Amino acid sequence: MPSLLFILSATLITALETLSPLKVDTTVNLSSITVDRSVVPLPPTVARLDTQSCIWTRDGVAILCPFDIIDQGWQIGTIYPDGSNFQCISCAADIEGSPGFLYAFPDKKSIFFATASQSSSPDAVSLPQVVECSPSVLQCERATVRSVKIPEVDGTLSLREPRITPDGHHLEWTILRTDGFLMLMGELTRTSESYTVSNARVLNAAPNPTTSEQWAIRGAFSEGKSFFKGKTLVFASTRGQGGNLDDYTLDLATGAVTRVTFNSEWDEDGAFDPSGTYILLGTSRRMHNQLRTVTSMNLAPFIDGSVFLTLSFASLSTTEQRLHILEKWLITPASDAAGLDGVMLNCKQGGWASGASKNPWNPDGKRAAWGERGQNGTTRLIIATFTGLPSSASLSCEFPQDDEDCQTPTPLWAPLLVDYPLLEAGQYSIAGPSGGKAILTTSANVLGPLHAIDYHGYVQVDGTVVNGRTEMKGLFSSGNQTLTSNVRLSGPHQGNSTWILRVVGRQVCGTAVSTVDGISLVTHHGQFDPSCGFVRPEMCPDGADADATEIGETGCIELPGACANDTDRTKYMAQSIEGPGENCS
Structure with a gap:
């Protein structure tokens, strides 16, 4: 597939970045892995659970989840994998809002959480807190909720995706600022009555961008995950x-x-197993033709912060779409870089979909847990037990004070947040890596009204020449924005793309078309079908995209309890979700 090879080639818009010291084992074969899935029986007092925020306790004995308890509302609770020993941790405490983003402190007495919606709305604010149990999480006879005070930042629109480090000494979170996305980390300290975060640093910093690589970092959509x-x-x-x-x-x-990951579709919420070999992630690969028409052009992410903010708000605006877009897959970095899709883990029989999960691995590296949502708002808790994964003599990071690898250093290389400047509105000239230029026009506010990039003979690393314009126009608050693009490629890679998309409220309508090296891709926005994604139904009669990437390893792997080898997925899908069609009304 020329377009896929183009995506995976060395023509990436930024230079190859320095490798981090993660284990990448090219000899790993996913066919040696089997998985047994089981459903955890929940007590009759539990109406449902938050499918995105379940985690294991630090000793791997029980699972922590936000549960919707009858007559108690949303609370934090624990349950054993066999459904026994259910307890409500926070019922006796005072929690305002629905808890999510759970993380267990190493003291086995405290749980980090945040109350907010899981919304992709730009004004979604997660309020970080800690619930402290006495004498322990597994035997919580008394619970106290304490606030977490974080630095206030000028221009902040939302606080998103908070995480604590395994040693419990740092908080990582993402903010959406008027000029884009910032991943932050600060030192977390317990005071007499609360927790405070100090010395916040910017982890994706490009404070005064001059090169195309720096502008790509500054303009990209970025969120910390695990x-x-x-x-x-x-x-x-x-x-x-x-x-x-x-x-x-x-x-x-x-x-x-x-x-x-290099897949041409949506990859998010990745989490490595304790050995650093395997990744569980939420992804739209294989089944949802949403991004590949855009990614095949291999352009720079100079205005992605604004574009992704708007499109993701619409794409993830309903539970059904969020779940089906972020399905559960097992991959390795080597297999993904080779163009293979990995193994789909959530069996969709009966319309169940797994969606995202923040940190699913048990510290033993043999099991994972996540929530699934079915039709009519039903939920269930899944335990996946793997065979063939690397064995470990001890639980990962159970006692980080005794394991240097589990201790987080202060990222002194990252600039302090207080010194990080806001981007000013205006026009900026960006030199191409190998010649030419691009002109960025920005209102310096991701909410609009204008973000545009004009390519004037912009030459990429491999010599491909880019000409044309992409424009995001309109105020987010108006509920009416347009994304238009007409871009041409010449030189080593030849092609063109035309996107005419309109965002009305929480619907994306219109068509994106691209042709690269003779391969044409089309995405018809406006109707979402769980068996096909964002395409016209007639384009995927077999339940998968007509122009989907090659099956890769999923085509030859039998997984007990999963359905990765089943090509006829239409019988597993929930009812289609009808949108207004390609013409927004």
């Missing part, structure tokens, strides 16, 4: 390829960045 041990942050970003959300790793000691 930690591998204590020294590596996994984050999702479009920094390496415009329009393509992939997972990356950041070495917190040095600042070195490595691109982990």
Whole structure:
């Protein structure tokens, strides 16, 4: 597939970034892995659970989840994998709002959480807090909720995706500022009555961009997602390829960045197993034709912050779309870089979909847990038990004070947030890596009204010449924005793309078309079908995209309890979700 090879080639818009010290085993064969899935029985007092925020306790004995308890509302609770020993931790405490983003402190007495919606809305604010149990999380006889005070930042629109490090000494979170996305990390300290975060630093810094690589970092969509041990942050970003959300790793000691996934579709919420070999991630690969029309052009992410903010708000605006877009897959970095899709883990029989999960791995490295949502708002808790994964003599980071690998260094290479300037509105000239230029026009506010990039003979690293214009126009608050693009490629790679998309409220309508090296791709926005994604139904009669990437390893792997080898997925899908069609009304 020429277009896929183009995507995976060395023509990425930014230079190859320094590798972080993660284990990448090219000899790993996913066919040696089997998985047994089981459903955890929930007590009758539980109406449902938050499918995105379940995690294991630090000793791997129980699962922590936000549960909707009858007559108690949303609370934090624990349950054993066999459904026994259910307890409500926070019922006796005072929690305002629905808890999410759970993380267990190493003291086995405290749980970090945040109350907010999981909305992709630009004004979604997560309020970080800690619930402290006495004598322990597994035997919580008394619970106290304490606030977490974080630095206030001028221009902040929202606080998103908070995480604590395995050693419990740092908080990582993402803010949406008027000029884009900032991944932040600060020192977390317990005071007499609360917790405070100090010395916040910018992990994706490009304070005064001059090169195309720096402008790509500054303009990209980026969010922190998980930690591998204590020294590596996994984050999702479009920094390496415009329009393509992939997972990356950041070495917190040095600042070195490595691109982990290369699929031409949406990859997010990646989490490494304790060995650093396998990744569980939420992805739209294989089944949802949403991004590949854009990513095949291999453009720079100079205005992705604004574009992704608007499109993701519409794409993830309903539970059904969010779940089906972020399905559960098992991959390795080597297999993904080779163009293979990996193994789909969530069996969709009966219309169940897994969606995202923040940190699913058990510290034993043999099990994972996540929530699934079915039709009519039903939920269930899944335990996946793997065979063939690397064995470990001890639980990962159970006692970080005794394991240097689980201790997080202060990223002194990252600038302090207080010194990080806001981008000013105006026009900026960006030199191409190999010649030509691009003119960025920005209102310096991701909410609009204008973000545009004009390519004037912009020459990429491999010599491909880019000409044309992409424009995001309109105020987010108006509920009516347009994304138009007419871009041409010449030289080593030849092609063109035309996008005419309109965002009305929470609907994306219109068509994106691209042709690169003779391969044409089309995305028809406006109707979402779980069996096909954002395409016209007649384009995917077999339940998968007509122009989907090659099956890769999923075509030859039998997974007990999963359905990765089943090509006829239409019988598993929930009812289609009808949108207004291609013409927004």
